[in-house]
Amino acid sequence: MNVEKALEKLKEEGFKYTDKRMDMLQLFSDESRYLAAKDVLEALKDKYSGLSFDTIYRNLSLFSDLGILETTELAGEKKFRFSCSTDHHHHHLICLECGKTKHIHQCPMDSSSMTTEGFKVVGHKFEIYGYCDKCEAQTF
Amino acid sequence: MNVEKALEKLKEEGFKYTDKRMDMLQLFSDESRYLAAKDVLEALKDKYSGLSFDTIYRNLSLFSDLGILETTELAGEKKFRFSCSTDHHHHHLICLECGKTKHIHQCPMDSSSMTTEGFKVVGHKFEIYGYCDKCEAQTF
């Protein structure tokens, strides 16, 4: 995903371009890591003094619905990042400090010995948590 | 984990036996599935008319700290269940409707091809979500 594709998607679906939306998309493009709503507010509050959580939440929600952002939940907080790619299923190793990620291309669901009898499976979550070298160095 | 072992653990650590704690432990023993704080309140409110979330949350938190309960977070809610066993690392397949679980004995972290360079790994989560046969039948 990138800003151009995201804007296309917005237009396709009949949503409008606004400065705030563009800046939010640019932020996710620049950062390329998981961000919480408060991170987005923090990043944009200087430019938009009146910017409120309402708008951020509404747009985060819209972007996820459109497949522009992917989400996860960490420590009770919803976090968002640019969708990595729409065509390849993958998982993430996530830095608990800064949200930086690393792809994991293996999916445990591919294992032939995975048994799910008695359940109708609708999804799964596989994430590895840790600290990236940078955050690890700063913290300790 | 079972009620007896949980009570031992409580006594070991100098915590007291109270009716509410015993009933909470018995509930987790009987149910053997993930429950949210509100589920616990729902189950015990008839017996204890004045029972409040404070007590439930405090005890849930205490039980987790002592390793009596294991936790997960689903749709922004913390959920708790009796620890399955302390000696065998495993994951769960979870019913999104009722919290019922099925063990998954495979752990993707065991894979030798898992690459985590650039990160200090501190944990991981692997869960499969779905609907158990019972809930599936009732819903559709």
Next chain:
DNA sequence: GTTGCTGCAAAACATTTGCATGCAC
């Protein structure tokens, strides 16, 4: 009697919604 346990009330925190105004198209 000491110490932990509980209820009450209030607060904290992330998130959502109603409504009136404002802006993109």
Next chain:
DNA sequence: GTGCATGCAAATGTTTTGCAGCAAC
């Protein structure tokens, strides 16, 4: 001008905390 977008304020839902009284030991 129409309809989506935004800000404000208020509400929601879950979880936490201070404090005073109560119960387990």
